[in-house]
Amino acid sequence: EVQLVQSGAEVKKPGESLRISCKGSGYSFTNYWINWVRQMPGKGLEWMGRIDPSDSYTNYSPSFQGHVTISTDKSISTAYLQWSSLKASDTAMYYCARRDSSSSDAFDIWGQGTMVTVSS
Amino acid sequence: DIQMTQSPSSLSASVGDRVTITCRASQSISRYLNWYQQKPGKAPKLLIYAASSLQSGVPSRFSGSGSGTDFTLTISSLQPEDFATYYCQQSYGAPLTFGGGTKVEIK
Numbered sequence: 001e002v003q004l005v006q007s008g009a010e011v012k013k014p015g016e017s018l019r020i021s022c023k024g025s026g027y028s029f030t031n032y033w034i035n036w037v038r039q040m041p042g043k044g045l046e047w048m049g050r051i052d053p054s055d056s057y058t059n060y061s062p063s064f065q066g067h068v069t070i071s072t073d074k075s076i077s078t079a080y081l082q083w084s085s086l087k088a089s090d091t092a093m094y095y096c097a098r099r100d101s102s103s104s105d106a107f108d109i110w111g112q113g114t115m116v117t118v119s120s
Numbered sequence: 121d122i123q124m125t126q127s128p129s130s131l132s133a134s135v136g137d138r139v140t141i142t143c144r145a146s147q148s149i150s151r152y153l154n155w156y157q158q159k160p161g162k163a164p165k166l167l168i169y170a171a172s173s174l175q176s177g178v179p180s181r182f183s184g185s186g187s188g189t190d191f192t193l194t195i196s197s198l199q200p201e202d203f204a205t206y207y208c209q210q211s212y213g214a215p216l217t218f219g220g221g222t223k224v225e226i227k
Contacts, residue, residue: 061216
């Protein structure tokens, strides 16, 4: 079964660092870009950025550039999203999603989501 | 950035109704338009890609149309499991952008 499995929920304080993960299985991990999408409570979907696991090339939304880092370890088929200094406004659900270049670059497989809560 | 505007933002409909949701891009995106369904507490699910191609496993009551700047998602006969929020997304160019969503509720 093709799937993306994300790490569990996190509760952090402002200023703390965090890295969440997204592990792919059931397919060739390096053949598909991984995207990260934010959903703030009660709000819509926002694309944060993407990574090509084959060469770690990344592409960020201007809204998130400089505030998060996307990386990958292809040896364990895992992508990461990390913050060096969290803010309360980072409280949200974060999804990873696989981009399928044969389907108009749509996101055909999604992780289950990781809830990040930032509160003092 | 390409702005995606969905309408309506919400609608109430009954089982069996035909439902249409529209999505407009701020510039031409050819047919690089995808539709997703999201139910409460769940990850989004791909329904339609490339404006009108049905994702594998998605019921045929879902259809998409359009090109350029104007697109439509149609549910031909609304079923109880279709009550959800629907999002359009352009994959024409980065930054990729989503519409604001359309919540389909039970009348």
